[in-house]
Every structure is written in structure tokens, then in C-alpha cells.
Amino acid sequence: MTHVITVPPSLDDHSFEQVLEQVAPLPDDAKLVVDARHVRWASPYGLTALLTFAQTRQVMPTLAVPELDDTASYWARTAFFQHAEELYELRGTYPKRRDAGESSVLLEITPIAKSDDVHDVVGRVQERAQRIIKSELKLESKAIIGFAMTLSEVCQNIIEHAGQGGWVAVQSYNWARRLGRRVVVIAVCDAGLGFRKSLESTPGHVPTDRWDDAAALEAAVIRGVSRFRDRGRGQGLAGTRSYVGRWKGKLSVRSGTARISIVPGWDDDVPLAEGLPAFPGAQVQVIIPEAVPETEGR
Numbered sequence: 001m002t003h004v005i006t007v008p009p010s011l012d013d014h015s016f017e018q019v020l021e022q023v024a025p026l027p028d029d030a031k032l033v034v035d036a037r038h039v040r041w042a043s044p045y046g047l048t049a050l051l052t053f054a055q056t057r058q059v060m061p062t063l064a065v066p067e068l069d070d071t072a073s074y075w076a077r078t079a080f081f082q083h084a085e086e087l088y089e090l091r092g093t094y095p096k097r098r099d100a101g102e103s104s105v106l107l108e109i110t111p112i113a114k115s116d117d118v119h120d121v122v123g124r125v126q127e128r129a130q131r132i133i134k135s136e137l138k139l140e141s142k143a144i145i146g147f148a149m150t151l152s153e154v155c156q157n158i159i160e161h162a163g164q165g166g167w168v169a170v171q172s173y174n175w176a177r178r179l180g181r182r183v184v185v186i187a188v189c190d191a192g193l194g195f196r197k198s199l200e201s202t203p204g205h206v207p208t209d210r211w212d213d214a215a216a217l218e219a220a221v222i223r224g225v226s227r228f229r230d231r232g233r234g235q236g237l238a239g240t241r242s243y244v245g246r247w248k249g250k251l252s253v254r255s256g257t258a259r260i261s262i263v264p265g266w267d268d269d270v271p272l273a274e275g276l277p278a279f280p281g282a283q284v285q286v287i288i289p290e291a292v293p294e295t296e297g298r
Contacts, residue, residue, distance in 0.1 A: 005061075007036040011046030013187075013252060013285050019053065020277035032061040037092065039066045044169035044187035045285045047080050048109060051167050052189040054087035056280050063088035078169060079108040106132065106170040106184065113165035118155040122148050125170055129184070132172045136182045138291045139247060146243040147184070147288065153240050154188045154284045162192025162281060179266055181290040191281040195220050195255040213256030214274045221253050221260050240286065249288040255281070264289075 005022045008015040023032070034050070042050075054061055063084060066072045075081060076095040084090060107125045112118060129151075130144050137143075151170070158166040168188045175183045196216035199205060208215070219225040224238040237253070241262055244251040251262040252269070259273045266289065 002031040002033055004033045004035055007034060007039050007050075009038055009040045011036075011039055011042040011050075013043065013045040013049075013254070013283070016046055016049050017276060019050075020279055023053075024277040028056070029058040031059055032057065033064060033091075034061050034088070035064045037064045037067045040068060040071055042071070042075070044078075044109075044171045044185050045189070045283065047075065047078055048167040048169050048187045048189040049283060051080070051083055051087060051109065052191045052281065052283070053279075054084070055191040061088055062091055065090055065092040065094045067092065077105050077108065078171075079110075083109055083111070083167070104172045106172055107168065109167055109169045111165055112155050112158045112168055112188075112190075115156070115159055118152055118159065121155055121168055122152050125151060129170075132184060133288075136172060136290065137184060137288065139288075143247055143288075146246070150240045150243045150286060151186055153237065154186060154286065157237070157282065157284065158188065158190045158192070161195070161198040162190040164190065164192045166190025166192065166281070175289075179289060181292070183290065184288045186286040187284070189281070189283040194281050195253075199225060212258070212274075214258035214260070214272060217253055217255055217258055217260040218272075221251075221262075244286060244288070247288050247291075249286060251287075252285045254279070254283040 003026055005019060008018050066075065072094045081090065081094050081096070106128050107121060110117070110121055112121065126148050129147055133139050133144050133147060134141065155168050166189055168186070170184065170186050172182065172184045175181060194213070196213050199216050199219060200207065221237050221241065241251055244262055248264050248266070250264050250267055253260050254276070257274065257276050257278050259276060261269050261271055263269045263271055
């Protein structure tokens, strides 16, 4: 029997939960058709999560590609189809990969499997990010250095904790519906160990009565706990949290059955969501918004 999984028309970190909810009752070897025909928009998180999802299945799923030409064209510019061809049986017509050029795609979907991949990603993004951060987000020059460090840290998390490769994508766009300003979004997803299993591998780790995915995220993201003893190594999220807070951005980290968020004043997300459908690995999203002129805050 083949099960049809409907992808919502707008696919982001929250609506992707609808995909996982449909899959939750099914065995890992169930035959799936992931129906994305009616998707109109997808965030970097939505696209990298779709690739990660396919990696969790024992039987290669089928993906019905978006029917809207503009959507399929954007997915091609992000290199989604290039990677999806290895993970899904693609159904429908879609364009071959197109050069991102000067579009809003700062970094097309890129696999991360080793430290050299992280250095390459940061190098490729830095020049384009410099232009976006200064001219479009109107942030100070020192925000550029922090952006590169943040990108490096969230990618390095895959190398040190996932146990397998993952995906990263970076995009700039006008987030009119939610914020009414431009944003730069970093999405990093993997289907590896996840935070709980990673921290459980720490020598001498003794779980408490409430030790679960949410507790592991609180330990890693809020308290900076790491499975590494070396100072300066670990989840790499302390610096990310600091950077996001400085520039009034948002950080969300999902792992297992929980998601923790550093929520700015412009967003109404919950700081901690528990009891979500189980999803292997870790999925991180960083949003840096355009600066608000001081006169607007008076």
C-alpha cells in the first residue's frame, strides 16, 4: 500500500510539522508519495528538511514536484532537484539546475559532511552576505563577521554531532507576511544522532527523571552543555545565540520530539514546544532581520 503525504502550500519550519504528523503513524519502510504539487512557497528550512526527511526512510519515497512554474524554477535555483534526484523518485516536470546568480539565494542547498565543506560554505557566502547585510539589512559592518561565524558554527554542529552528513541553505527575502522587512535565513538540517543521544554519549552522563529531547535542547542551547570536554568545542550554539540576540534575530533548534526557540519581540513563537512528531537528527534555523530605523521605534 502506498500512502500519500500532502505537503502544505507554504512550507516552512512550522508547516513542515504537518508532513511529520502524517508520517508519524506509519512504519519506516512504508511506501510514500510526498505530494508537493500545490506548494507555492518554501523556505530554506522547508527544502532542506524535505531532503533530510527522505534520508530517514528505508524505502525511497516518491516526490510529486510543484506544478507552479515559478515555484519549480526557484527550487531548481536552490539546487533542490539536483540533490532530490538521489533521494526521491521524482514525478512530474521540473527544470534542471539553474545558476542562483544574483538572486535571493545566497547559498544554494549544499551538503555538509566534513570540516572542509564548512570552510567552503563560509567562503562562498561571505562576499554575497557582505552586500546583503550592509545594503539590505542595514546592519553595522561588524555584523558581517558574526554572520560568518554563526554560519560556521551551525554547520560545524553537523560535523561534530550528527554522525552523518546534513544540508545547509541561506536565502535573503522580503518577509512581508510575517515581518514586513527583509531577512536573511540560514537553515541547517541533518538526520543524525540528535542532541539527546549526542549528550548521552558524554562520559559520566547521568540522565535525570525528566531527561528527554526538550531537556537536552535546554542543556545545549540555553546552558551551553556539550559532550566535548575541550573548552570552546561543542554545540557551537552559545555564540549563535549571542549573535542572534544582538541583532534582534530568531534562533530555532528542533531535535527529536522538541523545538526550542530564542524568540524576538517581533515573533509570537513559543520558547519551547514538546510532544512533536519524532524526527531524527537536528534542524536549526537562524533569522536575521533588517534593522529598524531608530525613528520608527519612537
